Amino acid sequence: MRSFPGPALAIVDQLRAAAEREPERAIAFQGSPGANSHRAATEARPDALPLPCFSFEDALEAVKDGRAGQAIIPIENSQHGRVADIHFLLPESGLSIVGEYFMPIHHALMGLGKGPFEAAYSHPQALGQSRLFLRERGIVPLSHADTAGAAAFVSEKGDPTLAAIAPAIAAELYGLEIAETHVEDSEDNMTRFVILAGEPLPPGELAGADAITTFIFEVKNIPAALYKALGGFATNGVNMTKLESYQEGASFSASKFYADIMGAPGDPAVDRALEECAFHSKELRVLGTYSQGRARG
Numbered sequence: 001m002r003s004f005p006g007p008a009l010a011i012v013d014q015l016r017a018a019a020e021r022e023p024e025r026a027i028a029f030q031g032s033p034g035a036n037s038h039r040a041a042t043e044a045r046p047d048a049l050p051l052p053c054f055s056f057e058d059a060l061e062a063v064k065d066g067r068a069g070q071a072i073i074p075i076e077n078s079q080h081g082r083v084a085d086i087h088f089l090l091p092e093s094g095l096s097i098v099g100e101y102f103m104p105i106h107h108a109l110m111g112l113g114k115g116p117f118e119a120a121y122s123h124p125q126a127l128g129q130s131r132l133f134l135r136e137r138g139i140v141p142l143s144h145a146d147t148a149g150a151a152a153f154v155s156e157k158g159d160p161t162l163a164a165i166a167p168a169i170a171a172e173l174y175g176l177e178i179a180e181t182h183v184e185d186s187e188d189n190m191t192r193f194v195i196l197a198g199e200p201l202p203p204g205e206l207a208g209a210d211a212i213t214t215f216i217f218e219v220k221n222i223p224a225a226l227y228k229a230l231g232g233f234a235t236n237g238v239n240m241t242k243l244e245s246y247q248e249g250a251s252f253s254a255s256k257f258y259a260d261i262m263g264a265p266g267d268p269a270v271d272r273a274l275e276e277c278a279f280h281s282k283e284l285r286v287l288g289t290y291s292q293g294r295a296r297g
Contacts (some may be wrong), residue, residue, distance in 0.1 A: 003054045003145075005152035007174045008032040012052050019051040019068065026051045026068035027195075028059040030084075031123075031146030034170035036105055038148065040193045041072045044101035054145065056084050060093040063198055071196045072101070078190040080128040086194065087216060087246050087258045090287050097214050097288025099195035105129065107147070109183050110176040111154060111163040117179070121150035122165035130165050132185045139163065151176055192293075200288055203266055209291040211264040212241070217277055217284040218256045225280060226257075232276025233261065236269040241296050262296055264289045 004012050011033040019026035027048040029037035041050045051068050053059040062068040074083040119140040127141040134141050144150035151170035154162050171178045219225035233240050242260035263270040278284040
């Protein structure tokens with residue numbers, strides 16, 4: 001917790017103290033107060049107590065050790081792709097996905113004045129989402145742990161040639177001046193967050209809801225393994241909305257996959273499709289079934 005920039009520490013301590021009094025209401029997020037994940041936590045769970053954590057691993061650990069009832073993690077952005085390596089983080093954590101939240105993302109350029117600025121600090125995702133904006137102005141992008149933390153860092157450094165790219169509220173929190181708003185390169189910039197808890201949702205809570213099931217699987221290292229593993233989703237009419245490959249270790253012998261499908265275990269079509277996928281895989285693990293935060297298709 002003490003790794004946050006100085007200007008953020010007082011707010012971090014205040015939020016942490018509130019969460020400590022009612023940990024079951026706490027929702028952990030990665031970043032300094034004022035970060036996009038902070039906003040997502042308060043919007044997705046308005047009655048929860050936001051608990052800032054320095055890293056994604058710290059946020060998940062807060063749920064595991066009982067300091068928070070849930071955590072919220074950004075996993076993908078419409079402009080810049082994958083945010084958190086949920087494929088690695090979630091299986092190791094033992095937590096389950098219990099919800100998702102889609103949030104439009106808007107960034108502001110801020111500093112001790114209105115520029116000109118030589119460099120701008122922010123999270124790599126925000127820098128990537130504002131790549132053209134920065135290049136057109138000749139501002140050097142510099143990586144920081146999170147967006148609001150970058151604003152706190154710029155405030156602490158006291159250098160008028162440095163800026164931060166962060167949510168507009170960060171300027172108010174850390175005494176900075178907004179030079180430009182909506183600096184993201186695309187107007188429809190959107191980030192998908194997942195909400196994690198220690199236990200999966202009871203099936204009854206999803207009755208009648210449009211559900212998403214997230215799982216990971218590792219194909220056998222044989223010809224047409226992926227084709228066979230995925231065939232059951234087509235033959236059973238189960239829509240797959242996301243499929244990403246990734247590697248673990250240095251062998252490069254077989255890929256693992258992260259997938260989202262529409263539907264929930266208990267539905268005969270979903271059960272048959274997952275059973276067929278598991279038959280053609282070395283391993284299949286469901287990471288969670290939860291209500292759609294946004295309609296697919």
